[in-house]
Amino acid sequence: MTAASTAASPEVASREVSLELIGLSRRFGSVVALDGLTFSVPPGEVFGFLGPNGAGKTTAMRAIFGVVALEAGQVRWQGQPVTEQVRRRFGYMPEERGLYPSMQILEQLEYLGRLHDMMATAARGAARHWIERLGLAGRESAKLEALSHGNQQRVQLAAALMHDPELLVLDEPFAGLDPGGVDDMTEILAERARAGVTVLFSSHQLDLVEHICEAVAIIHRGRVVAQGAVSDLERGDRPRLAVRVAGDQAGGWARQLDPGVASVEQVNSGLVLLALAPGADSQKVLDAARAAGAVEHFSFASRRLSEVFRDVTGEEA
Amino acid sequence: MNKKWIRLTAIVAEREIRQRGRSRAFAVSTIVLLLVVAAGVAIPAILAHNAKPQRVGIVGAPVAAMTEVVREAGRITGTSVTVVRQPSLAAGEAALRSGDLDVMLVSDSEVVVKQVSVTGSSGSDGGLPTAIADVAGLSKLLGHLPPGAAARGVSLPVRGLSPPSASLSRRLTGLFTVVLVWVLISAYGSQIAMGVGEEKQNRIVEVILASVRPIQLLVGKVTGIGVLALAQAALMVAVFLGLGAAVGSSLAHGAAPGIVIVGAVFLVLGYAFYCTAFAAAGSLVSRQSDVGTVILPVQIPLIVAYALSYTVIYANSASLFYKVLGFFPPTAPVAMPVLYAAGDVPAWQAAVSAVLVAVGTVWMARTAATIYGRSILRTGSRVRLRQVLARGAAA
Numbered sequence: 235m236t237a238a239s240t241a242a243s244p245e246v247a248s249r250e251v252s253l254e255l256i257g258l259s260r261r262f263g264s265v266v267a268l269d270g271l272t273f274s275v276p277p278g279e280v281f282g283f284l285g286p287n288g289a290g291k292t293t294a295m296r297a298i299f300g301v302v303a304l305e306a307g308q309v310r311w312q313g314q315p316v317t318e319q320v321r322r323r324f325g326y327m328p329e330e331r332g333l334y335p336s337m338q339i340l341e342q343l344e345y346l347g348r349l350h351d352m353m354a355t356a357a358r359g360a361a362r363h364w365i366e367r368l369g370l371a372g373r374e375s376a377k378l379e380a381l382s383h384g385n386q387q388r389v390q391l392a393a394a395l396m397h398d399p400e401l402l403v404l405d406e407p408f409a410g411l412d413p414g415g416v417d418d419m420t421e422i423l424a425e426r427a428r429a430g431v432t433v434l435f436s437s438h439q440l441d442l443v444e445h446i447c448e449a450v451a452i453i454h455r456g457r458v459v460a461q462g463a464v465s466d467l468e469r470g471d472r473p474r475l476a477v478r479v480a481g482d483q484a485g486g487w488a489r490q491l492d493p494g495v496a497s498v499e500q501v502n503s504g505l506v507l508l509a510l511a512p513g514a515d516s517q518k519v520l521d522a523a524r525a526a527g528a529v530e531h532f533s534f535a536s537r538r539l540s541e542v543f544r545d546v547t548g549e550e551a
Numbered sequence: 552m553n554k555k556w557i558r559l560t561a562i563v564a565e566r567e568i569r570q571r572g573r574s575r576a577f578a579v580s581t582i583v584l585l586l587v588v589a590a591g592v593a594i595p596a597i598l599a600h601n602a603k604p605q606r607v608g609i610v611g612a613p614v615a616a617m618t619e620v621v622r623e624a625g626r627i628t629g630t631s632v633t634v635v636r637q638p639s640l641a642a643g644e645a646a647l648r649s650g651d652l653d654v655m656l657v658s659d660s661e662v663v664v665k666q667v668s669v670t671g672s673s674g675s676d677g678g679l680p681t682a683i684a685d686v687a688g689l690s691k692l693l694g695h696l697p698p699g700a701a702a703r704g705v706s707l708p709v710r711g712l713s714p715p716s717a718s719l720s721r722r723l724t725g726l727f728t729v730v731l732v733w734v735l736i737s738a739y740g741s742q743i744a745m746g747v748g749e750e751k752q753n754r755i756v757e758v759i760l761a762s763v764r765p766i767q768l769l770v771g772k773v774t775g776i777g778v779l780a781l782a783q784a785a786l787m788v789a790v791f792l793g794l795g796a797a798v799g800s801s802l803a804h805g806a807a808p809g810i811v812i813v814g815a816v817f818l819v820l821g822y823a824f825y826c827t828a829f830a831a832a833g834s835l836v837s838r839q840s841d842v843g844t845v846i847l848p849v850q851i852p853l854i855v856a857y858a859l860s861y862t863v864i865y866a867n868s869a870s871l872f873y874k875v876l877g878f879f880p881p882t883a884p885v886a887m888p889v890l891y892a893a894g895d896v897p898a899w900q901a902a903v904s905a906v907l908v909a910v911g912t913v914w915m916a917r918t919a920a921t922i923y924g925r926s927i928l929r930t931g932s933r934v935r936l937r938q939v940l941a942r943g944a945a946a
Contacts, residue, residue, distance in 0.1 A: 299761035301928055318764070326761045332754030337570060348562050349762045351555075393758060 251313070252277035252432040253401055258297055258307035259456075267293040269456030271307070275434050275449075280427045282443040282450035282464075283436040286549040290456040291436040292329050295405050299326050311401065322350045325399030329406050329436075331390045335379035339389050340365065342378060343396055350397035357396065364392035368418065384415050391419065395426070402426055404435040408442055420446055444468075444539045452546055459546040468536040474499065475508045475516060478531035479523050487526030495519060507535060559763050563771025568778055571742070580738070581783055588787050591727060592794045604631040605679050606651065608643045611658030620690055621656060624682035632679070647712055654680045656687055662709045684709050721810065722864050725892020728814030729864075731787060733857045733885055736821050739780040740829035741846060743773055747833030747927070748842040756927055765924040773826035784818055813901055814888040820908040821884025825849065827919035834923045835934045845933070852881035860889040869895040878904050880911025 251274045258271040267290045275281045285291050296302040298309050299321060309316045311324075334342055340361050347357030365374055368388040370381075378386060387410060394402060407419055423446065427433050437443050443450060444464060451461035460467060475496065479487050485501035488508060495518050496508040510516060516534075523529045544550060571577055605625070609617045618634050625632035635652065637643035646652040647665050655663040662684040688706040750756045750768075759768055788811055832845040856876050863869045869877075869890055876882040877890045877900075887904045890896045918940075926934040 296757070299757075301757055301760050322762045324761070326758060328754065328757045330754040330757070332756070332758050334570075334749075334755060335753060341569075345562070345566050346758065346762075349559060349759060 250276060252311065253298070253434065254310040254313075255294060255298070256308045256310065258294060258309070259305045260293055260297070260302060261305065266456050268297070268304075268307070271453060271456055271458060273451040273453075273458050273461055275432055277432050278427055278430045279448045280423050280433045280435070280446055282447035283434055283453070284438075284440070284443060284450055284543060285436075285453040286547050289453045289547075291453065292405055294453070295326075295328075295403050295434075295436065298401075298403055299324065323397070323399055324401045324403060325394035325397065327390055327394040327402075327404040327407055329409075331387065333378050333386070333390060333393065336377050338375045339370065339378055339381070340374040343389070343392055346393045347396040350399075352397050360396050360398070361392070364395055367422075368392055383410060384412055387411060387415065388418070391422070395422070400431060402431055402433045402435075404433070406437060407435050408437055408439055416442065440538070440540045440543060450539070452543055454547040454549075460542060464539060465536075467542050468539060469534075470537055470542070472512065473510045473516070474535040474537070475510060475519055476505055476531060476533050476535040477508065477519065477523050477529065478505045479526045480528040480530050482527060487523060491519065491522055495522075505531065556767065560767045560771040560774070563759075563763065563768055564775035564778070567746070567772055567775025571776065571779055577779065581786065584734070584783065584787055585790055588727075588790050589794055592791055593798055604633050605653040606633050606635055607679075607683065608635050608637040608646060608652040608655035610637045610640050610643050610655060611660075616690065617656055617658070617687070620687045621683055624679060624686045627686070628679050628682045630679050644712060654683060656683055656707075659687060659707070661707050662687065663712065664709060665712050680709050681706070683707075722893055724810045725814075725889055726860075726864050727791065728810055728888045728892060729857065729860050729885055731784060732814060732818045732821055732888060733853060735780050735784055735818060736825050736853060736884065737850060739776050739822065740825050740849070741842075743776055743826055743829040744833035744842045744846045744849075745839060746772060746776070747830050747923075748836055748839040751834065751837055751927060751930070752839045754930075760928065765927050766920055768927075769827065769830050769920060769923050773830060777822055777826060780822055781819070784815065788815065809898075810888070810892045813891045813898075816905055817884045817888050817908070820905060820912065821853075824880060824884060824908055824912045824915055825853070827916045827923075831919035831922040831926075834927045835936070835939075837930045837933070841933065852879075853885055856882035856885035856889075860885060863889050863893050863895065869893060878907055880908045880915075883908050 253275040255274070256272055258268045260268045269290075271290060271294055283291055283294070293302055297304055297307075298316070300316070300318070311320050314320070337345075340358070343361035343364065344354070344357045347360055348354060352360065362374070365371060368391065370385060370388060370392075373381065373385070378389060381389065391404075391407065394404065402423070404423075407423075408416055411419060420442075423433050423435070447464055449461070449463045450467065451458050453459065477488070479485075483504045485498065485504060485506040488496075488498050488501075488506045491497070491508070494511055495514045496510050499507045499509050501507070508519060510519070520529070520532055523532065540550075607621045607625075609621065611617070614636065621632055621634050635646075637646065637652075637655065640657060643652065643655045643657075644663065647655055647663060650665075653664075657663060662680050664680045684707040750759070756768070763771075792808065792811065828849045829846060832849050833842055835845050836842055859873055859876070863873055873886060874890065874895065876886040877896065878887075883904045887896070887901055891898070891901045922936065922939050925939045
C-alpha cells in the first residue's frame, strides 16, 4: 500500500503530500468519532474518503476546517500546520448543505468569495463564471430557495469553487444528484485535479469512487483500515486468477493444485477463482489448466472496491 | 484585531445591512413607525387647538377689569375661557383641587393653579395661566397700582396648590423615548436571534465558519443590524423634532431635545448591551422556530422596566424601586430615560447609569461571545446554558 508508509511522517517533502491528517482524535460523549485518524492526500489527485455511516468522515472533514475542535492530532497543509489564513484558500462543501435560502445566488456567491479574501470585483466575476459553468446562467438574481434541489446543489458546489481553492473538500458531493449532475460533478472534480488542486471527497457510491478516484482511504470507527491506490486495493495483497476449463463445471482440475501455488476461493459454474500463493508463478496454474483440457478463460481477477470495503469494515457501503 | 479581521467582519455587517435594508419588512416597519411618530406629534397639537373651554375663577375686585384680563389672555393663547366668580380664596382653591376650575386669578396679586410645571410655560394647558399672569401684571402696571409693584416684575406670580412636577409634555417626550428604546431593542434583538437561528438551521454557519471566526460573524451581524436600528431611530427622532417644530407642538419644546439625547444614548447602550445576548440566545437552538422561547428570558428585564415606566410617567415621583432599576444595567436602558424625562433624576445620575451600562455591556459581550462560539456549531437538541459555560476553553 503505497501511500500508507509515508502518511505519518511530517518531514515528508511537501511536493508529494499536500494534505496530512495526523493522529486526529475526538469523542462526543461516549462516542469515539476519531481515534488517531492518520492519512495523507497527494497533490493534484482526486482522493476518495470512504467508510460506513458514523465512521468519522464528516468529523474529519470538519476538523480540516477547524469547525470541530480536536482532542489530539494535527491537520497539515504542505508540511505546515493549517492556520486560519491557509484555511481560507480551501474550499468546502459540507454534508449538510447550507446557504441563505432567501439570498440571490449571484450575491450569495460573491459574499462567500469575499469571505475567502477575494476582492468584490473578482468575486463577482468568479460568481458569474461558475454560475455559467454550472448551467445556471440567467438565474443570477434568483433566490436560492426558488431553485430546484439539484440546482441548489450546483450553487453549493460553486460556493466551494469560488475562490479557486488549493484544496477542495466535499462531503458526499454526489448525494442527491441526478445522472446529469453526477457527470458535471465528476467532470469538474477531474478538471480541478488536473489544474493541480487536491480533491478530497467522501461518498457511499463506491462504483463512482472506483471510476473517479486515483486513491482512497477507508475508515472505520475513527481509524484508517485501508488506503492506497484504487488499483492496488483492488488487486489485493494476493493476486487472484479466474480460470475456466472447457467441460469442467465443478472445477475439479483446480482441486489438484499444490497449495504452495494457488488455492481455490470459489467456483462459479466452471469459472474457478484462485488465490495465488505469495511468490508463486501464475504460469504453473495455466499449465495445470491446460493439462486438464481446453482453457476458455484465463485472467487476473480484481476485487471490486465494494468487496474491499466489505472486507475491511465488515459492513456494506 | 488586525485589518483583515476588521475587513471580514465588515463584509459580514455589509451583508446584513444590504439584505435587511432592502427587505419589505424593513421598509414597512420604517413607514409604520414614522407614521406613529407623526401621529403622536401632530394629534396632540391638533387637539390643543380645539381644547375645551378653560374655567377661570376670579376672586376679589375689580371684577370688570379682571374679566377683561382673562378674556385678553384667552385671546392671546387661542383658548376659550369661561370666567367664574368665586366668593373667596378658599372656595376658589377648593374648586381648583376638585377640577371645577382650571386657573384662578386673585385680584391683582397672584395666579393660582393646581400644579405648576417644572419647565414653566410649556404646559399642555396652552400657557393660559402664564398669559393671565402676564396680562394681569401688565394691566396692573399700567393702572391703579400700589407704588413699588413694578419691582416684583411685570407678571404676577403663579402659585401651584401642589408641589411642582415635570410638565406633561416632558413626560410625553419621555414616553415617546422609552417606547422608541423598547421597540427598537426588542425588534432588532429578535432579528439578531432569528438571524442566528436561521444560519444555524440552514447550516450555512459551517460554510462561513470555515473562513471566519465565530466572533467575527457575531460582531458583523450585530453591527450590521445595529446600523439599521440606529438609522431608523435617527429618522424617527428627526421626524419627531422636525414635525414638532413645524406644528408648534409643545412636545418638541424646551426640555424635549435633552430627553431625546438621553434616550438616544441609552438606545445605543441598550442595543450594545442586549445585541450579543440575543445572538447567544439564538445560537442555543437548532431551529429558527424555537428562537422565541429562548429570547424570552433575555427580554424580561426590558419588559419589566417598560411596563413599570407608565407608573413613573403618570405619577408625581418615581418609586425607589424604579430608581434602582435605572442604575441596573439590564433595565437601565429603558428605566433611565423615563426617570430623566420625568425629572426624577439629574443629568449626572443619568451619566453614572450610562457608565454602569457600558461596563455591563463589556461583561455581557464576553459572556455572550463565549456562549455563541461554543454552541453555534452544535446541532440537535437545544444547547443548555450550563453545559456551554461549564466547559473549559477547549470547546
